[in-house]
Amino acid sequence: MLVSVDNVSLRYPVYDAAAQSFRHRLVKHATGGRVNVEGSRVKVDALRDLSFTMQEGDRVALMGSNGAGKSTLLRVLAGVYPPSEGTVTVAGRVSTMFDISLGMDSEATGWENIKLCGLLWGLSLEECDQHAQSIADFSELGDYLAMPIRTYSAGMRLRLAFAIATTRVPDVFLVDEVIGVGDTSFFQKANARLSEMASSARGLMIALHSEEAQRRICNKGLWIDHGRLMAYGPFDEVAAQYRGHVSNGTTG
Amino acid sequence: MKDVLQEIGAGLMNWRLWWTLSWFDLKSRYRRSVIGPFWLTLSMGLTVMMLGTVYSYILGTPHTAYIPHLSLGFIVWTMMSMMIVDGCRTFMEAAAIIKQRPVPVIVFAMRVVSRNLLFTAHNFLVFVPVVFYYKIVPTWVTPLALVGLFLITINGIWIVISIGIVCARYRDIPQLVLSLVQMAFFLTPVIWGVQEIGNEIPLFLQLNLFYHFMELVRAPLLGMEPRMLSWYVAIATTVIGWIFTVFLYRIARRRLVFWI
Numbered sequence: 001m002l003v004s005v006d007n008v009s010l011r012y013p014v015y016d017a018a019a020q021s022f023r024h025r026l027v028k029h030a031t032g033g034r035v036n037v038e039g040s041r042v043k044v045d046a047l048r049d050l051s052f053t054m055q056e057g058d059r060v061a062l063m064g065s066n067g068a069g070k071s072t073l074l075r076v077l078a079g080v081y082p083p084s085e086g087t088v089t090v091a092g093r094v095s096t097m098f099d100i101s102l103g104m105d106s107e108a109t110g111w112e113n114i115k116l117c118g119l120l121w122g123l124s125l126e127e128c129d130q131h132a133q134s135i136a137d138f139s140e141l142g143d144y145l146a147m148p149i150r151t152y153s154a155g156m157r158l159r160l161a162f163a164i165a166t167t168r169v170p171d172v173f174l175v176d177e178v179i180g181v182g183d184t185s186f187f188q189k190a191n192a193r194l195s196e197m198a199s200s201a202r203g204l205m206i207a208l209h210s211e212e213a214q215r216r217i218c219n220k221g222l223w224i225d226h227g228r229l230m231a232y233g234p235f236d237e238v239a240a241q242y243r244g245h246v247s248n249g250t251t252g
Numbered sequence: 253m254k255d256v257l258q259e260i261g262a263g264l265m266n267w268r269l270w271w272t273l274s275w276f277d278l279k280s281r282y283r284r285s286v287i288g289p290f291w292l293t294l295s296m297g298l299t300v301m302m303l304g305t306v307y308s309y310i311l312g313t314p315h316t317a318y319i320p321h322l323s324l325g326f327i328v329w330t331m332m333s334m335m336i337v338d339g340c341r342t343f344m345e346a347a348a349i350i351k352q353r354p355v356p357v358i359v360f361a362m363r364v365v366s367r368n369l370l371f372t373a374h375n376f377l378v379f380v381p382v383v384f385y386y387k388i389v390p391t392w393v394t395p396l397a398l399v400g401l402f403l404i405t406i407n408g409i410w411i412v413i414s415i416g417i418v419c420a421r422y423r424d425i426p427q428l429v430l431s432l433v434q435m436a437f438f439l440t441p442v443i444w445g446v447q448e449i450g451n452e453i454p455l456f457l458q459l460n461l462f463y464h465f466m467e468l469v470r471a472p473l474l475g476m477e478p479r480m481l482s483w484y485v486a487i488a489t490t491v492i493g494w495i496f497t498v499f500l501y502r503i504a505r506r507r508l509v510f511w512i
Contacts, residue, residue, distance in 0.1 A: 012510045079354035082506045096352055103349030107280045116276065119269045120353055148283075 001091065002172060002203040003054035003077060008086035010047040010076060010227075046072040047083070048227040054172075054203045059194070061218035061235060062207040063242045069227040070207040074098065074174045077205065092171025095121070100157045100178050102164060110136075110145030110152075110160055117164045131167045138163040138189075158182050166193055173197060175206040191217060211239060256502045263358020264409075270359045274367035289374045296326055297378045303443055313446050316386055323382045324470045325442035328404075331372040332462060333433045335408045338364050340426035342416030347512040357508060358501075361413040365405060379473075393472045400468030400478070403486045407465070410490075410497040417504045420511040436462055453481070461489060 046069050054060060062070045075081045076088060078096045103120060104113040114135050118128035136145055139159040141152075149157060158178065166173065173194075182190065194204060194217055205222075208214050214221075214235070221238025223230040223245075230245075231238045263270075282288035300323045307322070308315040339361070343350065346360040382388070419425045440462040441449065449457070457463050464482040471478040 013507075015511070075351065078352075080351055080509060082509075098352050099348070101348055103346075103352045105276050105280070107283055108276055112276065116272060119272055120349060120355060125268060 001053050002056055002058070003091070003205075004087075004089045005050055005052050005077070006087050006089075008047055008050045008076060008083045008088060009045070010072060010081060011043050011045045011084050012081070014042045014044055046227050047076065047224075049086070050224070050227075050229050051086075052222065052229060052232050054205070056203065057199070058220050059204040059218040060206070060220045060222050061214035061239075062205060063214075063221055063223040063238065064225055064230075065246075068224050070224065071098070071176050072227075073224065074176055074205065074207065077172070078174055090172055093168070094172045094174065095165050095168075095170030096174045097161060097165045097178055098174075098176045100154065100161045102161045104149060104157075104161075106150040107148050109148055110139075110141055113149055113160070114145075114164060121164075121168070123168070127168075135160075135163045135167050138167075138193075155182055155186065159186055162186075162190055162193075166197070169197055169200065169202065172203045172205070175204070177207050177209060187213075211243075214239070253502070256498060256505070259356055259505065260358050260498065260501065263356035264362060266356065266359050267362075269355075270362035270366060273359070273363040274370060277363070277367040278370045289371055290377075292330075292371065293374045293377050296330065296375055300326055300378060307443055311444070311446075317446050320379075320382050320386055320388060320474055321446045321470070322443060323378050324473055325440075325445075325466065327372065327375045327378060328466045328469050329437065329440060329442050329462070330375055331368065332404060332408070332465060333437070334371065335365060335368045336411060336415060336433055337426075337430055338368060339408075339412035339415040340419040340429055342412055343420045343508060343512050350509055350512060357505070358413065361409060361416060364412045364416075365408045368408070369405065388474065391475045393475060393477050396472035396478065397469045400465070400472065400486075403468060403490060404465050407486070407490055407493055410493045414493075414497045414500055417500055417508065420508060421504075436460070439463075440466065442466075453479075461485065464489075 050073070062073065064070050072081065074096070075098065076083055077090060078094055078098075079088075079090075080096075102117055105116060108116065111132065114132050115125075115128045118131060119125075123131070136142075139145075139156075139162075141156060141160060144152065144156065145160075149160065152160070159182070161178075162182075194206075197204060204217070206214075206217060208217070218235050220233065221235045221242070222232045223238050223242045225245075231241050278289065285291070287294070300319065304315055304319045304322050307313070308318040311318070342360050342364050343357060346357070346363075349355060350357060350360075415425075415429065419429070439456060439460055441457070458481070464485040467478045467482045468486055
Protein backbone atom coordinates (compact mmCIF):
# COMPACT_ATOMS: atom_id res chain seq x y z
CA MET A 1 0.00 0.00 0.00
CA LEU A 2 1.34 3.35 -1.02
CA VAL A 3 -0.97 5.79 0.68
CA SER A 4 -3.41 5.12 3.45
CA VAL A 5 -5.84 7.74 4.70
CA ASP A 6 -7.92 6.89 7.77
CA ASN A 7 -10.81 9.02 8.97
CA VAL A 8 -9.05 12.22 8.12
CA SER A 9 -10.77 15.49 8.90
CA LEU A 10 -9.34 18.93 8.57
CA ARG A 11 -10.84 22.06 9.93
CA TYR A 12 -8.85 25.22 9.87
CA PRO A 13 -9.44 28.78 10.93
CA VAL A 14 -9.81 31.54 8.38
CA TYR A 15 -8.76 34.92 9.59
CA ASP A 16 -10.11 37.94 7.84
CA ALA A 17 -8.33 41.27 8.02
CA ALA A 18 -10.07 42.16 11.26
CA ALA A 19 -9.38 38.95 13.13
CA GLN A 20 -5.74 38.91 12.12
CA SER A 21 -5.11 42.12 13.98
CA PHE A 22 -4.12 42.50 17.57
CA ARG A 23 -6.58 45.27 18.38
CA HIS A 24 -9.56 42.97 18.24
CA ARG A 25 -7.96 40.71 20.78
CA LEU A 26 -7.37 43.73 22.99
CA VAL A 27 -10.87 45.08 22.48
CA LYS A 28 -12.28 41.70 23.29
CA HIS A 29 -10.35 41.69 26.52
CA ALA A 30 -11.26 45.22 27.45
CA THR A 31 -14.94 44.56 27.04
CA GLY A 32 -14.83 41.29 28.87
CA GLY A 33 -15.37 39.38 25.67
CA ARG A 34 -18.82 40.76 25.02
CA VAL A 35 -17.94 42.20 21.66
CA ASN A 36 -19.16 39.65 19.22
CA VAL A 37 -16.14 38.57 17.27
CA GLU A 38 -17.57 35.20 16.48
CA GLY A 39 -18.17 36.25 12.91
CA SER A 40 -14.50 36.97 12.35
CA ARG A 41 -13.29 33.55 13.50
CA VAL A 42 -14.58 31.35 10.77
CA LYS A 43 -13.66 27.71 10.91
CA VAL A 44 -13.76 25.85 7.66
CA ASP A 45 -14.45 22.14 7.54
CA ALA A 46 -12.26 21.46 4.56
CA LEU A 47 -12.16 17.67 4.80
CA ARG A 48 -14.64 15.48 6.60
CA ASP A 49 -13.88 11.95 7.62
CA LEU A 50 -12.05 10.79 4.52
CA SER A 51 -10.78 7.23 4.26
CA PHE A 52 -9.21 5.61 1.23
CA THR A 53 -6.02 3.87 0.12
CA MET A 54 -3.82 4.15 -2.92
CA GLN A 55 -2.02 1.10 -4.28
CA GLU A 56 1.13 0.91 -6.34
CA GLY A 57 0.47 2.02 -9.89
CA ASP A 58 -2.62 4.03 -9.05
CA ARG A 59 -2.96 7.22 -10.99
CA VAL A 60 -5.79 9.03 -9.32
CA ALA A 61 -7.69 11.95 -10.82
CA LEU A 62 -9.20 14.23 -8.21
CA MET A 63 -12.65 15.42 -9.16
CA GLY A 64 -14.89 17.96 -7.55
CA SER A 65 -16.13 21.48 -7.95
CA ASN A 66 -14.10 24.50 -6.93
CA GLY A 67 -13.70 24.55 -3.19
CA ALA A 68 -14.54 20.88 -2.80
CA GLY A 69 -11.26 20.29 -0.96
CA LYS A 70 -9.01 18.96 -3.72
CA SER A 71 -6.05 21.22 -3.01
CA THR A 72 -6.50 20.74 0.72
CA LEU A 73 -6.45 16.98 0.37
CA LEU A 74 -3.25 17.13 -1.71
CA ARG A 75 -1.60 19.30 0.93
CA VAL A 76 -2.63 16.93 3.70
CA LEU A 77 -1.11 14.01 1.79
CA ALA A 78 2.07 16.04 1.30
CA GLY A 79 2.36 16.64 5.04
CA VAL A 80 1.94 20.38 4.64
CA TYR A 81 -1.39 20.55 6.48
CA PRO A 82 -1.56 18.47 9.63
CA PRO A 83 -4.98 16.77 9.77
CA SER A 84 -7.21 17.75 12.70
CA GLU A 85 -8.30 14.14 13.10
CA GLY A 86 -7.28 10.82 11.62
CA THR A 87 -4.00 9.62 10.19
CA VAL A 88 -2.23 9.75 6.86
CA THR A 89 0.46 7.22 6.06
CA VAL A 90 2.53 7.58 2.94
CA ALA A 91 5.11 4.93 2.09
CA GLY A 92 8.13 6.43 0.38
CA ARG A 93 9.17 9.73 -1.01
CA VAL A 94 6.59 12.36 -1.89
CA SER A 95 7.03 15.03 -4.50
CA THR A 96 4.63 17.88 -4.97
CA MET A 97 3.70 20.44 -7.56
CA PHE A 98 1.05 22.70 -6.11
CA ASP A 99 1.91 25.80 -8.08
CA ILE A 100 4.42 26.44 -10.80
CA SER A 101 6.62 28.56 -8.57
CA LEU A 102 7.51 25.55 -6.36
CA GLY A 103 8.74 28.17 -3.91
CA MET A 104 11.50 29.23 -6.29
CA ASP A 105 13.29 32.54 -6.03
CA SER A 106 12.13 34.61 -9.00
CA GLU A 107 15.24 36.79 -8.95
CA ALA A 108 17.57 33.80 -9.09
CA THR A 109 18.56 32.05 -12.32
CA GLY A 110 17.23 28.70 -13.47
CA TRP A 111 20.45 26.94 -12.43
CA GLU A 112 20.37 28.52 -8.98
CA ASN A 113 16.76 27.51 -8.53
CA ILE A 114 17.54 23.94 -9.49
CA LYS A 115 20.04 23.89 -6.64
CA LEU A 116 17.66 25.61 -4.24
CA CYS A 117 14.81 23.23 -5.00
CA GLY A 118 17.11 20.26 -4.72
CA LEU A 119 18.05 21.34 -1.20
CA LEU A 120 14.40 21.97 -0.35
CA TRP A 121 13.70 18.44 -1.51
CA GLY A 122 16.34 17.20 0.88
CA LEU A 123 19.07 16.41 -1.65
CA SER A 124 22.74 16.94 -0.83
CA LEU A 125 24.75 19.46 -2.84
CA GLU A 126 26.48 16.67 -4.78
CA GLU A 127 23.14 15.11 -5.68
CA CYS A 128 21.89 18.52 -6.84
CA ASP A 129 24.86 18.79 -9.18
CA GLN A 130 24.29 15.27 -10.45
CA HIS A 131 20.67 15.95 -11.27
CA ALA A 132 21.10 19.47 -12.58
CA GLN A 133 22.01 18.38 -16.10
CA SER A 134 19.12 15.95 -16.48
CA ILE A 135 16.74 18.62 -15.20
CA ALA A 136 18.17 21.05 -17.73
CA ASP A 137 17.77 18.49 -20.52
CA PHE A 138 14.20 17.65 -19.67
CA SER A 139 13.17 21.28 -19.35
CA GLU A 140 14.72 22.09 -22.77
CA LEU A 141 15.35 25.61 -21.52
CA GLY A 142 18.97 25.73 -22.70
CA ASP A 143 20.58 29.13 -22.24
CA TYR A 144 17.52 30.48 -20.50
CA LEU A 145 18.67 28.63 -17.39
CA ALA A 146 21.31 31.29 -16.89
CA MET A 147 18.63 33.97 -16.69
CA PRO A 148 16.50 34.96 -13.70
CA ILE A 149 13.28 32.99 -13.76
CA ARG A 150 11.16 36.11 -13.48
CA THR A 151 11.89 36.52 -17.21
CA TYR A 152 10.33 33.12 -17.97
CA SER A 153 6.89 32.62 -19.42
CA ALA A 154 4.38 30.53 -17.50
CA GLY A 155 5.04 27.60 -19.80
CA MET A 156 8.79 27.82 -19.28
CA ARG A 157 8.35 27.92 -15.52
CA LEU A 158 6.14 24.90 -15.72
CA ARG A 159 8.77 23.00 -17.70
CA LEU A 160 11.39 23.79 -15.09
CA ALA A 161 9.11 23.05 -12.16
CA PHE A 162 7.97 19.75 -13.62
CA ALA A 163 11.52 18.70 -14.44
CA ILE A 164 12.64 19.49 -10.89
CA ALA A 165 9.66 17.85 -9.20
CA THR A 166 10.01 14.58 -11.10
CA THR A 167 13.80 14.23 -11.25
CA ARG A 168 14.39 11.79 -8.46
CA VAL A 169 11.40 9.67 -9.41
CA PRO A 170 9.12 10.07 -6.39
CA ASP A 171 7.05 7.23 -4.97
CA VAL A 172 4.04 9.48 -4.70
CA PHE A 173 3.61 12.50 -6.90
CA LEU A 174 0.93 15.04 -5.99
CA VAL A 175 -0.01 17.61 -8.58
CA ASP A 176 -2.52 20.42 -8.34
CA GLU A 177 -4.11 22.09 -11.36
CA VAL A 178 -0.97 23.50 -12.98
CA ILE A 179 -0.18 21.40 -16.01
CA GLY A 180 -2.66 23.42 -18.04
CA VAL A 181 -0.24 26.14 -19.06
CA GLY A 182 2.12 23.79 -20.92
CA ASP A 183 2.10 23.49 -24.70
CA THR A 184 1.30 20.27 -26.55
CA SER A 185 4.87 19.03 -26.90
CA PHE A 186 5.45 19.55 -23.20
CA PHE A 187 2.20 17.86 -22.34
CA GLN A 188 3.22 14.76 -24.28
CA LYS A 189 6.57 14.69 -22.58
CA ALA A 190 5.06 15.17 -19.14
CA ASN A 191 2.48 12.51 -19.86
CA ALA A 192 5.18 10.07 -20.89
CA ARG A 193 7.08 10.67 -17.69
CA LEU A 194 3.96 10.32 -15.58
CA SER A 195 3.03 7.00 -17.22
CA GLU A 196 6.60 5.83 -16.74
CA MET A 197 6.30 6.63 -13.04
CA ALA A 198 3.01 4.83 -12.76
CA SER A 199 4.29 1.75 -14.56
CA SER A 200 7.20 1.50 -12.13
CA ALA A 201 4.66 1.01 -9.35
CA ARG A 202 4.51 4.58 -8.22
CA GLY A 203 1.45 6.55 -7.37
CA LEU A 204 0.12 9.76 -8.73
CA MET A 205 -2.69 11.99 -7.59
CA ILE A 206 -3.55 14.89 -9.80
CA ALA A 207 -6.21 17.58 -9.86
CA LEU A 208 -7.09 18.52 -13.41
CA HIS A 209 -10.13 20.23 -14.80
CA SER A 210 -10.26 18.75 -18.25
CA GLU A 211 -11.73 15.26 -18.26
CA GLU A 212 -9.89 14.63 -21.49
CA ALA A 213 -6.55 15.19 -19.76
CA GLN A 214 -7.64 13.18 -16.73
CA ARG A 215 -8.53 10.23 -18.92
CA ARG A 216 -5.19 10.32 -20.68
CA ILE A 217 -3.19 10.22 -17.46
CA CYS A 218 -5.27 8.48 -14.82
CA ASN A 219 -6.74 5.06 -14.20
CA LYS A 220 -8.72 5.89 -11.08
CA GLY A 221 -11.00 8.65 -9.96
CA LEU A 222 -11.63 10.18 -6.56
CA TRP A 223 -14.55 12.52 -6.27
CA ILE A 224 -14.92 14.77 -3.28
CA ASP A 225 -17.66 17.26 -2.59
CA HIS A 226 -17.67 19.68 0.33
CA GLY A 227 -14.80 17.79 1.87
CA ARG A 228 -16.59 14.44 1.78
CA LEU A 229 -15.59 11.43 -0.23
CA MET A 230 -18.38 10.79 -2.76
CA ALA A 231 -16.85 8.07 -4.90
CA TYR A 232 -13.55 6.32 -5.43
CA GLY A 233 -12.80 3.64 -7.97
CA PRO A 234 -12.01 2.95 -11.63
CA PHE A 235 -11.75 6.15 -13.59
CA ASP A 236 -14.66 5.65 -15.98
CA GLU A 237 -17.13 4.79 -13.23
CA VAL A 238 -16.30 7.73 -11.03
CA ALA A 239 -16.09 10.10 -13.97
CA ALA A 240 -19.57 9.02 -15.09
CA GLN A 241 -20.97 9.50 -11.60
CA TYR A 242 -19.37 12.89 -11.29
CA ARG A 243 -20.59 13.93 -14.73
CA GLY A 244 -24.11 12.89 -13.83
CA HIS A 245 -23.91 14.86 -10.63
CA VAL A 246 -22.73 17.98 -12.40
CA SER A 247 -25.34 17.79 -15.17
CA ASN A 248 -28.10 17.34 -12.60
CA GLY A 249 -27.07 20.74 -11.32
CA THR A 250 -26.89 19.53 -7.75
CA THR A 251 -23.42 20.96 -7.19
CA GLY A 252 -22.91 23.91 -4.94
CA MET B 253 8.03 17.66 23.84
CA LYS B 254 10.78 15.44 22.53
CA ASP B 255 9.59 15.68 18.94
CA VAL B 256 9.32 19.45 19.28
CA LEU B 257 12.99 19.65 20.26
CA GLN B 258 13.90 17.24 17.48
CA GLU B 259 12.06 19.40 14.97
CA ILE B 260 13.87 22.52 16.15
CA GLY B 261 17.16 20.64 16.04
CA ALA B 262 16.50 19.39 12.52
CA GLY B 263 15.90 22.96 11.37
CA LEU B 264 19.08 24.24 12.98
CA MET B 265 21.15 21.40 11.54
CA ASN B 266 19.92 21.78 7.98
CA TRP B 267 22.59 24.43 7.43
CA ARG B 268 23.02 23.76 3.73
CA LEU B 269 19.46 24.83 3.08
CA TRP B 270 19.35 27.94 5.25
CA TRP B 271 22.81 28.99 4.23
CA THR B 272 21.86 28.74 0.55
CA LEU B 273 18.62 30.64 1.13
CA SER B 274 20.43 33.46 2.94
CA TRP B 275 23.19 33.47 0.36
CA PHE B 276 20.56 33.96 -2.36
CA ASP B 277 19.05 36.78 -0.29
CA LEU B 278 22.44 38.45 -0.19
CA LYS B 279 22.99 37.83 -3.89
CA SER B 280 19.61 39.35 -4.70
CA ARG B 281 20.82 42.58 -3.09
CA TYR B 282 23.73 42.57 -5.51
CA ARG B 283 21.63 41.82 -8.57
CA ARG B 284 21.47 44.80 -10.92
CA SER B 285 23.26 46.90 -8.34
CA VAL B 286 26.97 47.58 -8.49
CA ILE B 287 27.69 47.77 -4.78
CA GLY B 288 24.57 46.03 -3.45
CA PRO B 289 24.47 45.81 0.33
CA PHE B 290 27.44 48.15 0.56
CA TRP B 291 24.94 50.98 0.10
CA LEU B 292 23.96 50.26 3.68
CA THR B 293 27.60 50.29 4.77
CA LEU B 294 28.23 53.48 2.87
CA SER B 295 25.28 55.27 4.39
CA MET B 296 26.26 54.05 7.83
CA GLY B 297 29.82 55.28 7.32
CA LEU B 298 28.58 58.71 6.28
CA THR B 299 26.15 58.86 9.21
CA VAL B 300 28.95 58.02 11.62
CA MET B 301 31.16 60.73 10.15
CA MET B 302 28.41 63.34 10.28
CA LEU B 303 27.05 62.51 13.72
CA GLY B 304 30.59 62.08 14.99
CA THR B 305 31.50 65.59 13.95
CA VAL B 306 28.31 67.20 15.22
CA TYR B 307 27.92 65.35 18.50
CA SER B 308 31.52 65.41 19.61
CA TYR B 309 31.12 69.20 19.23
CA ILE B 310 27.75 69.39 21.06
CA LEU B 311 28.64 66.96 23.81
CA GLY B 312 32.13 68.28 24.13
CA THR B 313 33.53 64.78 23.86
CA PRO B 314 36.88 64.36 22.11
CA HIS B 315 36.30 62.59 18.81
CA THR B 316 39.09 60.13 19.56
CA ALA B 317 36.77 58.52 22.12
CA TYR B 318 33.50 59.36 20.45
CA ILE B 319 33.94 58.05 16.91
CA PRO B 320 34.98 54.48 17.88
CA HIS B 321 32.10 54.33 20.36
CA LEU B 322 29.62 55.64 17.81
CA SER B 323 30.74 53.49 14.88
CA LEU B 324 30.68 50.23 16.83
CA GLY B 325 27.43 51.25 18.46
CA PHE B 326 25.84 51.75 15.05
CA ILE B 327 27.12 48.45 13.69
CA VAL B 328 25.90 46.40 16.64
CA TRP B 329 22.63 48.32 16.93
CA THR B 330 21.90 47.78 13.24
CA MET B 331 22.64 44.08 13.59
CA MET B 332 20.26 43.63 16.51
CA SER B 333 17.46 45.87 15.29
CA MET B 334 17.52 44.54 11.73
CA MET B 335 17.29 40.97 12.94
CA ILE B 336 14.20 41.85 14.98
CA VAL B 337 12.47 43.90 12.29
CA ASP B 338 13.41 41.42 9.56
CA GLY B 339 12.25 38.56 11.78
CA CYS B 340 8.64 39.75 11.55
CA ARG B 341 8.43 38.49 7.97
CA THR B 342 10.26 35.21 8.57
CA PHE B 343 7.39 32.83 7.89
CA MET B 344 5.30 35.07 5.68
CA GLU B 345 8.10 35.48 3.17
CA ALA B 346 8.54 31.71 3.07
CA ALA B 347 4.81 31.00 2.62
CA ALA B 348 5.25 29.71 -0.94
CA ILE B 349 7.76 27.10 0.23
CA ILE B 350 5.99 26.18 3.47
CA LYS B 351 2.75 25.49 1.59
CA GLN B 352 4.60 23.36 -0.95
CA ARG B 353 6.79 21.08 1.14
CA PRO B 354 6.93 19.99 4.78
CA VAL B 355 10.23 21.75 5.46
CA PRO B 356 11.17 22.26 9.14
CA VAL B 357 10.22 25.92 9.51
CA ILE B 358 13.11 26.73 11.84
CA VAL B 359 15.18 26.73 8.65
CA PHE B 360 13.54 30.03 7.70
CA ALA B 361 14.43 31.61 11.03
CA MET B 362 18.03 30.53 10.53
CA ARG B 363 17.93 32.04 7.06
CA VAL B 364 16.92 35.42 8.51
CA VAL B 365 19.62 35.28 11.17
CA SER B 366 22.37 34.20 8.82
CA ARG B 367 21.53 36.74 6.14
CA ASN B 368 21.65 39.46 8.78
CA LEU B 369 25.05 38.19 9.88
CA LEU B 370 26.17 38.50 6.27
CA PHE B 371 24.92 42.09 6.13
CA THR B 372 26.61 42.79 9.47
CA ALA B 373 29.88 41.51 8.03
CA HIS B 374 29.53 44.19 5.35
CA ASN B 375 28.82 46.85 7.96
CA PHE B 376 31.86 45.95 10.00
CA LEU B 377 33.92 47.56 7.26
CA VAL B 378 32.88 50.90 8.76
CA PHE B 379 35.00 50.07 11.78
CA VAL B 380 38.15 49.22 9.81
CA PRO B 381 39.27 52.81 9.01
CA VAL B 382 38.38 53.76 12.59
CA VAL B 383 40.80 51.13 13.90
CA PHE B 384 43.62 52.46 11.79
CA TYR B 385 42.88 56.16 12.19
CA TYR B 386 42.54 56.04 15.96
CA LYS B 387 45.19 53.33 16.33
CA ILE B 388 43.03 50.96 18.36
CA VAL B 389 45.28 48.08 19.37
CA PRO B 390 43.94 44.65 20.29
CA THR B 391 44.26 43.62 23.92
CA TRP B 392 43.58 40.41 25.79
CA VAL B 393 39.89 41.36 26.16
CA THR B 394 39.34 41.82 22.41
CA PRO B 395 38.40 38.15 21.72
CA LEU B 396 35.54 38.50 24.22
CA ALA B 397 33.73 40.40 21.46
CA LEU B 398 33.37 37.08 19.63
CA VAL B 399 31.61 35.63 22.65
CA GLY B 400 29.34 38.68 22.59
CA LEU B 401 28.60 38.18 18.89
CA PHE B 402 27.85 34.54 19.54
CA LEU B 403 25.42 35.45 22.32
CA ILE B 404 23.69 38.00 20.09
CA THR B 405 23.38 35.35 17.39
CA ILE B 406 21.85 32.60 19.53
CA ASN B 407 19.46 35.10 21.06
CA GLY B 408 18.71 36.39 17.59
CA ILE B 409 17.56 32.89 16.64
CA TRP B 410 14.93 32.57 19.35
CA ILE B 411 13.78 36.15 18.85
CA VAL B 412 13.33 35.61 15.11
CA ILE B 413 11.41 32.36 15.68
CA SER B 414 9.12 33.93 18.28
CA ILE B 415 8.55 37.20 16.55
CA GLY B 416 8.02 35.41 13.24
CA ILE B 417 5.32 33.24 14.81
CA VAL B 418 3.54 36.11 16.56
CA CYS B 419 3.69 38.34 13.47
CA ALA B 420 2.29 35.57 11.26
CA ARG B 421 -0.72 35.34 13.55
CA TYR B 422 -1.26 39.02 14.36
CA ARG B 423 -0.56 41.26 11.42
CA ASP B 424 -0.36 44.45 13.48
CA ILE B 425 2.67 43.34 15.41
CA PRO B 426 5.26 44.18 12.71
CA GLN B 427 4.24 47.86 12.93
CA LEU B 428 4.37 47.74 16.70
CA VAL B 429 7.79 46.09 16.66
CA LEU B 430 9.10 48.67 14.24
CA SER B 431 8.06 51.60 16.41
CA LEU B 432 9.29 49.97 19.62
CA VAL B 433 12.67 49.27 18.08
CA GLN B 434 12.91 52.86 16.86
CA MET B 435 12.17 54.09 20.37
CA ALA B 436 14.67 51.70 21.90
CA PHE B 437 17.35 53.35 19.79
CA PHE B 438 17.13 56.50 21.88
CA LEU B 439 17.29 54.53 25.11
CA THR B 440 20.42 52.73 24.02
CA PRO B 441 23.83 54.39 24.23
CA VAL B 442 24.72 54.58 20.54
CA ILE B 443 25.01 58.30 19.91
CA TRP B 444 25.47 59.06 23.60
CA GLY B 445 27.00 57.30 26.56
CA VAL B 446 30.74 57.77 26.18
CA GLN B 447 31.34 59.65 29.39
CA GLU B 448 27.84 59.99 30.83
CA ILE B 449 27.65 56.48 32.24
CA GLY B 450 29.72 56.23 35.40
CA ASN B 451 29.94 53.36 37.82
CA GLU B 452 26.27 53.68 38.70
CA ILE B 453 24.22 52.50 35.75
CA PRO B 454 20.79 54.13 35.64
CA LEU B 455 17.85 51.78 36.03
CA PHE B 456 16.55 52.29 32.47
CA LEU B 457 19.88 51.07 31.15
CA GLN B 458 20.00 48.15 33.55
CA LEU B 459 16.66 47.06 32.11
CA ASN B 460 17.70 47.67 28.51
CA LEU B 461 18.66 44.36 26.92
CA PHE B 462 20.03 46.11 23.86
CA TYR B 463 22.52 47.92 26.09
CA HIS B 464 23.84 44.74 27.68
CA PHE B 465 24.25 42.84 24.43
CA MET B 466 25.82 45.84 22.75
CA GLU B 467 28.35 46.24 25.54
CA LEU B 468 29.41 42.62 25.21
CA VAL B 469 30.67 43.38 21.71
CA ARG B 470 31.60 47.04 21.91
CA ALA B 471 33.48 47.16 25.18
CA PRO B 472 36.00 44.40 24.34
CA LEU B 473 36.71 45.89 20.92
CA LEU B 474 37.51 49.20 22.60
CA GLY B 475 39.80 47.46 25.08
CA MET B 476 37.42 47.45 28.04
CA GLU B 477 35.94 44.60 29.98
CA PRO B 478 32.14 44.37 29.86
CA ARG B 479 30.41 44.60 33.22
CA MET B 480 29.57 41.32 34.91
CA LEU B 481 25.94 42.46 34.99
CA SER B 482 25.85 42.41 31.20
CA TRP B 483 27.12 38.83 31.09
CA TYR B 484 24.53 37.72 33.64
CA VAL B 485 21.71 39.46 31.81
CA ALA B 486 22.77 38.02 28.44
CA ILE B 487 22.99 34.47 29.73
CA ALA B 488 19.68 34.73 31.61
CA THR B 489 18.02 36.16 28.49
CA THR B 490 19.36 33.27 26.43
CA VAL B 491 17.97 30.63 28.78
CA ILE B 492 14.59 32.26 29.42
CA GLY B 493 14.15 33.26 25.79
CA TRP B 494 14.83 29.77 24.47
CA ILE B 495 12.50 28.12 26.97
CA PHE B 496 9.78 30.59 26.04
CA THR B 497 10.39 29.98 22.34
CA VAL B 498 10.25 26.19 22.63
CA PHE B 499 6.84 26.45 24.29
CA LEU B 500 5.59 29.01 21.80
CA TYR B 501 6.78 26.84 18.92
CA ARG B 502 5.04 23.84 20.43
CA ILE B 503 1.75 25.71 20.40
CA ALA B 504 2.22 27.20 16.96
CA ARG B 505 3.89 24.53 14.84
CA ARG B 506 0.74 22.75 13.71
CA ARG B 507 -1.14 25.98 13.10
CA LEU B 508 1.52 28.14 11.51
CA VAL B 509 0.78 26.95 7.99
CA PHE B 510 -2.82 28.17 8.29
CA TRP B 511 -1.73 31.62 9.44
CA ILE B 512 0.51 32.51 6.52
